[in-house]
Amino acid sequence: MELKRDIAARPQVVNSVKNQFRNFPMVPRVVFGRGCFDQLGDILISRRQHSDAPFIFLVDDVFEGTELVQRIPRIFNDQLIFISADREPRTAQVDALVKKIQNDFDDVPSGIVGIGGGTLLDLSKAVAIMLTNTGRADEYQGWDLVNKPSLYHAGIPTISGTGAEVSRTTVLLGPDKKLGINSDYTTFDQVVLDPDLTQGVCKSQWFYTGMDCFIHCIESLKGTYLNAFSQSYGEKALELCKEVFLEELEPAESRDKLMMASWHGGMSIAYSQVGVAHAMSYGLGFLLGVRHGIGNCLVFQHLEEFYPEGVALFDKMRQKHHIELPTGICANLDDNEFDTMISVAMGMVPLWENALGKDWRKVITSEKLEAIYRKI
């Protein structure tokens, strides 16, 4: 009976086992090259249903008023929506965007184009799903709950590291959890990889987002789910991260390589999973709205027990780039708040299972997680 209840409460466990050999959806079209953003108009033209079916461009609002906006190939009644990436993407935000688009247009759009970092890319994926599926976005948080193909959607990263451009998930803050919509329909139909777009990212953001990739790789490569497919991508991504963050590269080469690190790092999750840092970072994100990249760093620095070489490398990179992580984040939290974070983190069963194997509950206790959170 206890087993049955446990499975009902955590359907992802069943799925993670069933999908041991997942028929993985890869991004079917990718263009890579400095300046290739200018090919976007040609790429979209063949995807336009008709002149009343617009493309909706969801764009990080840091680009408002910049030259990049002039280069967005808007024609007919295409719509451009600026969105702040200051907060993690939320299911309610997805629902509001879908409602707005449905109100603004009689016709179903030709597609959604996301231009920005992980927040904008994840919003774009979720909006594309929810424009063809009924109900609220939070009803689809989980594994393989999406029934209908999403609208055509293209992703254009302007910062490198999250792997959102290549993954089959879109991680959203919902009313009661931070969890991805993991499905075959989540993956982008088109990705445009133009390393020039990552020029001008501020140093701390560059570092935290790059570390998202680095931590992905460490967690994937040290995980129990790993197979040769994921390993080969993870190893290459890790190697590129080391080049970017520990060697002296020309800026343009560094941008190229970090963009490829993000790509391969995302692919390394195909037959693997992230691990301890991501699980605990989800707790921080859910309770405090801590952004994903920095949240991972805040947790990861204290995980030498689980990832000793990885944490040593992380320290080296952090010091080389003079990054000071904030402290005292959890200093004033009460017991209920710790319980909430711990509960969100412990709910990420596939991540713990990947990190520590099926018997992970013997190692991971509430007390242990609280002790780590208290250091942050």
Add this chain to the structure above:
Amino acid sequence: MELKRDIAARPQVVNSVKNQFRNFPMVPRVVFGRGCFDQLGDILISRRQHSDAPFIFLVDDVFEGTELVQRIPRIFNDQLIFISADREPRTAQVDALVKKIQNDFDDVPSGIVGIGGGTLLDLSKAVAIMLTNTGRADEYQGWDLVNKPSLYHAGIPTISGTGAEVSRTTVLLGPDKKLGINSDYTTFDQVVLDPDLTQGVCKSQWFYTGMDCFIHCIESLKGTYLNAFSQSYGEKALELCKEVFLEELEPAESRDKLMMASWHGGMSIAYSQVGVAHAMSYGLGFLLGVRHGIGNCLVFQHLEEFYPEGVALFDKMRQKHHIELPTGICANLDDNEFDTMISVAMGMVPLWENALGKDWRKVITSEKLEAIYRKI
């Protein structure tokens, strides 16, 4: 005037420049895992148009009578065609297969499934193209000449190294050239990567086909077309080749890694090209029917001028595995035959341009190529 004539005679030059930032078609679905071949039935079921629209399985005839054939998920009027891979795939063979399938069935098939090495994979791609495009296969040899989407086609490699499972080409011997049908519709819709299927490959075939991947990587990484996208795939594939051919791996791990090397090696051509060995090997293949893998090795061993480190590594691998390359292949050829090989090789303009830059004709002369061919 001379420039104009030159371009007209060699349309691929124009394309190679135009496509500097190619919107690359990736395989949209891939499953990787030991034993995952048994998921094929589930994968195909959603692609069956109706019960009279069969799947056509093109299978290397080495598997005739083996257990693998029993595991092919045939239902309804599905057809299984055994094909010998003793000879390189030919355009006339593609045309004959298409005619047979059209004669055998009133309905358009649901799709084509290729099971075998590069020969079977390339035949499957070409048959899928020619079932929806009119005319003869040799009319499509070249770059971007295919107009209509091909039939759904899945590829299942049973030997690793060619990269045919992931590439956007199918290389065929035609009446007057050996050249690929390079198009966005060539790429497989589905690939099944089951390393167990490569068990039992004989040692020399394993080596020659693996060296196809190794030589791809060297040519791609040393090429002038290279960018960070292709470089990252090529470096990983090369690393995996070194592990497989120079270290002592467990057989199952070695199969896993060579399958991933082939995959990444194929991807490394996305924004690059192969080079001198492939160009000259095409000459050998066209005139003498020398198989692609061994042809590459026969040429590559004599290319220390162009790829010194690569040739040194190749020698090390060859010696470690006690592979003796045949000799005297070109001993009895007459001048006309040398001219034919040289002409086929020199026609591979993008390969030379990648290997040596736009001024390749200053380095590569008929005399030089003849001198290399005479050593083989």
